[in-house]
Amino acid sequence: IRDSMSDSEREKLAEARNLVQKKLLQTMDLRRVDVSRMNEDELRTTTAALIHEIIATEPGLPTGVDKARVAKAVLDEAVGLGPLEDLLADPKISEIMVNRYDQIYIEKGGKLTLSDITFSGEKAVVSAIERIVAPLGRRIDESSPMVDARLKDGSRVNAVIPPLALKGANITIRKFSKSKLQDTDLIKFGSVTKEIMEFMHQAVHHAANIVISGGTGSGKTTLLNVLSNYIPEDDRIITVEDAAELQLGQPHVVSLESRPPNVEGKGAVTIRDLVKNCLRMRPDRIVVGECRGGEALDMLQAMNTGHDxxxxxxxxxxxxxxxxxxxxxxLMSGLDLPIRAIREQISSAVHIIIQQSRFPDGSRRVTHVTEIVGMEGDMIQLQDIFLFKMEGYGPDGKIRGKFIATGAIPELYQSLQERGISVDLSIFQKDRVL
Known part of the structure; x- marks a missing residue:
């Protein structure tokens, strides 16, 4: 995608693309091609044939331009998502950010870089957005200038157009990973150690209530997906998400997804609605992709009422x-609860907080595994079990550091011992490097 094209080659390609696009529209008008009656495959085949015909007969094309590249660029923009097609096809790219038609950033290996490919113009960006949202029965226009959507492959899309987007229509795509990461992958990447992963395995298996905390793009959903696969196979699991990303391997899983309002502004189903509803579905475990608002209260109540x-x-x-x-x-739930009552709910509902962080070198790590140990006065008491201590940067610019145990033995392991279950307490030895 980001090959070594010279500036002059890029200019020639852009000139040829614009010329062929104009000719394509003129030809379709003259021949009265009725695209409304065609399915997707017919439209692509017909358009591709016309493009090749135009390129073969057009004398005004810049000399030396790569005709195959021109044909692909025009076809992608005419019936696909333009330059996004190649970026979506590249498995190494995890996020795509179109700031405006001629500025596209990509995330590769945790690092953001400016791509050297562009849309032909502002209209092409809006057309790509419309192609994404139209099959979902959604629209984007001045009265509804923001939209959240999902591609067929599960990738999440957010788009904003003027007047809200001041520099032109923009698109943010978080690609859906086709290959499901395993616990061994996170250990291999240095995101976590084998000992910490074993502790998290035991915590999930023995029904600890867990909140994974972290910033945007820190890997929270990835870790949630890995940990969810430790849930025993005979448990009934109900997942609730904004956009379906979790890939659970257990046989007894019901997946629910929220729904935005339709064109008339009706029919919205929120995460909170789904969390309330799934309590009536006899769940053993509830997995909510992300708590953003009042659903946190319903989630805490679920954790406190037998859905460990x-x-x-x-x-x-x-x-x-x-x-x-x-x-x-x-508090966003609308119930006027005193802060102490809320803290008591949190203290009794949540057992473990796992903090996930993204570092400047693009790496993602678990930086804290912390236990909630109760209330002291009006304050919730926390106890770190494992920590990641950063020690600086290596000569390659990569973060250096170590995972250590704090010496605290979690209540979960103490209760497992009391039940006669064999557990390895040596991993909690104070200052032990893991």
Whole structure:
């Protein structure tokens, strides 16, 4: 995609693309090609044939331009998503950010870089957005200038057009990973150690309620997906998400997805609606992709009323911030609860907070595994079990550091011991490097 094209080659390609696009529209008008009656395959075949015909007979094409490249660029923009087609096809790219038609950033290996490919113009970006949202029965226009959608492959799309987007229509795509990461992958990447993963395995298996906390793009959903696969196979699991990303391997899973309002502004089904409803579906475990608002109260009540082993994620930068965030989200439920009552709910509902962080070198790591150990006065008491200690940067610019145990033995392991279940307490030895 980002090959070594010279500036002059890029200019020639853009000139040829614009010329062929104009000719394509003129030819379709003259021949009265009725695209409304065609299915997707027919439209692509017909358009491709016309493009090749135009390129073969057009004398005005710049000399030396790569005709195959021109044909692909015009076809992608005419019936596909334009330059996004190639970016979506590249498995190494995890996110695509179109700031305006001639500025597209991509995330590769955790690093953001400016791509050297562009749309032909502002109209082409809006057309791509319309192609994404139209099959979903949604629209984007001045009266509805923001939209959340999903591609066929599961990738999440957010689009904003003027007047809200001041520099032109923009698109953000978080690609759906086709290959499901396993616990061994996270250990291999250095995101976590074998010992910490084993602790998390035991916590999930023995029904601890877990909140994964972290910033945007820190890997919360990836970790939630890995941990969800530790849930025993005979449990009935209900997942609730904004956009379906979780890929659970157990046989007894019901997946629910929220729905935005339709064109008339009706028919919205929120995460909160789904969390309330799934309590009537006899779940053993509830897994909520992300708590953002009042559904946090329903989630806490579910955790407190026999649905142990439930999990969710929240946007926060530290475990202490995560507690504060849960408090704020619970207040967003509209119930006028005293802050102490909310803290008591959180303290009794949540057992473990796992903090996930993204570092400047693009790497993602679990930085805290923290236990909620109860209330002292009006404050929730936290106890770190494992920490990642950053030690600086290596000569390659990569983060250096180590995972250590704090010496605290979690209540979960103490109760497992009391039940006669064999557990390895040596991993909690103070200052042990894992």
């Amino acid at each position: 082993g439930s999990m969710t994620t929240a946007h926060a930068n530290t475990p202490r911030d995560c507690i504060a965030r849960l408090e704020v989200m619970t």
